[in-house]
Amino acid sequence: MAQSTLSKKQNNRVLQVFVYIVSILMLILSVLPFWIMFVNATRSSEQIQQHAISLIPGVNLQMNWMVLQGKDFSVITGFKNSLIISGFATLFSVYFSCLTAYAISAYEWKLKRPFFSFIMAVMMIPGTVTMIGFYQMVYKIGMTNNLLMLILPAIANPMMVFFMRQYMEASLSMEIVESARIDGAREFYTFNKIIIPIMKPAIATQAIFTFVANWNNLFIPLVLLTDKENYTMPLMVSLLNGDIYRVEHGAVYLALSLTVIPLVIVYLILSKYIVEGVAMGSVKG
Amino acid sequence: MDKRKHISYAKYGYIFSIPFVIAFLIFSLYPILYTLVIGFTDLQGIGKTELHLAKTPFENFISMFNNASFKKALGNTAGLWICNFIPQLGMALLLTAWYTDKRMKIKGKGLFKIIFYLPNIITAASVAILFRALFGYPMGPVNDFLTRFGLYHSEDGRGFFFFNDKFSTRAIIVFIQFWMWYGYTMVTLVSAVIGIDPGIFEAAELDGANRWQQFWRITIPCIRPIMLFILVTSMIGGLNMFDIPQLLNNAGNPDGASLTVNVLIYALAFKGKYQYNKAAATSVIMFVLIVAISLLLFFSLRDKDEAAARKARKRDMKERKMQEKVYGKAGF
Incomplete structure (x- = not known):
């Protein structure tokens, strides 16, 4: 024994x-x-x-930087455009997903249940399969190089609405809303000043993932943005495939490093929340 | 009192949903329908937007079904996904089993998790270009490693041309996908296992179940729903694989080895003849395929649970009836 x-x-x-x-x-x-x-x-x-x-x-390092300066790879432009698109898209996604989720979980209305079923149904449709129609639509109204076309679609994010709704069901009590009503608060005011702060933990994780997903997106910007002034970071990276970089190994590695470093820094700072967020999203989803 | 309140506030449910609905109609539903319509037209050529119906209604769909590139792309996409998903899930399960084993007490799990997940948040475009450089020819780091340690020796001493070979091109894509996603899968699985009631494991241990038995009899059945979730999302992502094959393609595309469906759609619509109609038809085919497979997986999962629930309910009813009978008799 x-x-x-x-x-x-x-x-x-x-x-x-x-x-x-x-x-x-x-x-x-x-x-x-x-x-x-x-x-x-x-x-x-x-x-x-x-x-x-x-x-x-x-x-x-400095020499590689000089080489890169002479090429069409512009870190600053890519960084700026990616920041604008990802920032606003994240803001819109988070805010309007909360609003929609609040509409579903806080109010009793006739179409509430069908609406939620509909959101669940369209949740899994990937954006890439609708690309041709989207491109033609945007092209027709002459907005192909407009960053708004990459930001506004973020308002309708079914996946996040679903997540926010799940979170609200678990952590939002209607009593708070009722007492705000008694105090004379309007519904919209209640949402902005009371509900949003309660939702902060969910907002934080969802914001990180949406930001990263937008930052890394290649397909849609590749189709819509033709003007180099509007290029995002992944589009800048795709330029490195060009012939002018064939012998400039050092410069290519430097350019890649410049696209990777910001993500690594942000990741290491937020890693705890990100890893937790992965777990949370999947268990609830 | 309570009811009246709900009625008076109902309109806010509609009002607060309006932004979502409008954005969805414009940026999702309309493009989907528009894509469908384009699939039935002869829309081709750069800058063209006018729609004319194709001569025969389904000609784009039929021509895509008979298209050798499409068949190849579909086969590649499915193959690349399956070849990365199986080892990815295997590795993730193995690490999960180790990291959640209470008897083993592995230190630094937090660090391992964070580092394994790291590749997942890095821009796929950057990862693709990085691996293109790493497997570069004649003198990428991998070739440097192979020749320095005498693992590979070519006649001209220039190393192995990875992207000139069908098998190695595909293997590199599979490896990148594995490398980017096993961490995500593991983190997800670990959290699912942590969520299992520890009492079950304790009871099993008391009954003398060993590690192997515990893993296959308790852990796997308990995390089945999460594994199906991973399967469905990974499949949808896999069928939409684009960034990595697209950017590796320029490095060399021996015989369409890395052609995936999304790469093909992009090439059809935005290169060469700008065949929007055929690209749209391909999108629609993929859309139907994804929905069909998702529904199939979803219902095969749901039916089992529901069937079990129904059975339990029936048994319950029966028992209750029996009890009623017994009590009824006793009462009288």
Whole structure:
């Protein structure tokens, strides 16, 4: 008996070591591509040509930056446009999804149930399958290079309405609303001043994911935006496929690093909420 | 009193839904219908917007069904998704089983989770270009690694041309998808397992169930709904795969190895002959396919639960009737 528990313990130990080894290997696998990218951003194209792998940074960061300056890759423009689109799209998505969810969970109206069923039904339709019709519509009214066409659709975000509604059902008591009414607050005022603050935790997680999704979106901007002044970050990245970058390895790595660094920084700051948010969204969804 | 209040406030339900409804009608419903209509026209050529019905109503759909590129793209899309989904789910399940095992006490789980999830939030476009550089020819980092350690030796000493080979091009796409998504899947599964009532595991342990038995008999059945959720969302995402194959394509596209349906739709509509009609028809086909598969998965999941619930209800009713009978008799 004693021996069997001992061997069990040993078994446990062996398995534990194995788990750590696999975990650390996966850790390296997740980080290594980014590490090579950052390091190569500081090395000259000749160095990279000779030996593309190095774990120690070089001294050519500034030179790569100069090379990049001479090309059509503009970090500032891409960053600005992505920030405008993602920022406003997130704001609209969050605000109007809360409003719609509030309409569903706080009021009794005839079409409430069919409306909610409808939202559940259209939740899974991916935007890419409607692309041709969307493009033709936008082209017809001459708005192809208008950033608004990437922002306004965010007002209708069925997935988020569903999530917000689930959250409200769990955490919103109508008593608060009733007492606000007795105090003479109007419905819209109640929503803005009382409901939105209560929804803050849900808003935070949803905002992060919507922002990242908009920031990373390639397909729709690729179709709509033709003017380089309006290019978003992923569109700038797609330029790196061009022939003028064929020999400029260092500059390409630097450009990639510049698109990745902001995301990594934001992620590391918010990682706790993001990882929790993934879990929350999926369990509830 | 309560009822009157509800009636007087009902209009706000409508008012607060208006922005959503308007935006949905303009930016989702109208484009869907418009796409459908374009599928039945001869709309081709850059800058064209006028619609004329095609000579025969279903000609675009029929021509796409007979189109070799479409068949290839559909096969690629399905293949690339399946080849990444199975190892992705396998790896995620393995890590989940390890990280949720109370007896093993793995330290640094939080850090592992955060780092494994990292690739998922990085722009797919950047990831695609990065991997194109990493697997570059003649001297990308991977080739550098292979030649330095003597793992691969080509006759001209220039390394392996990954994007000139069908198999390796596909394998790289599959790997990128796996690499970007296993962390997400794991985080989701871990949270689902944490949500299981710990009492069940304790009881199983008392009964002498080992790790293996606990995992297959308790964990897997309990997280089945979440796994189906992951399956459906991953499938929809997989069928819409675009960024990575699109940006890897320029590096080399041996025999359409990385052509997915969305890449094809983009190429049809915005390159060459600008065949909006055929692209729209392809979109509609994909739309129908996605809805059909989603519904199939959804109902196969729901029916089982509902059937079980119905059975339980019936049994309940029967028991109640029996009890009523017994009590009734006793009462009289």
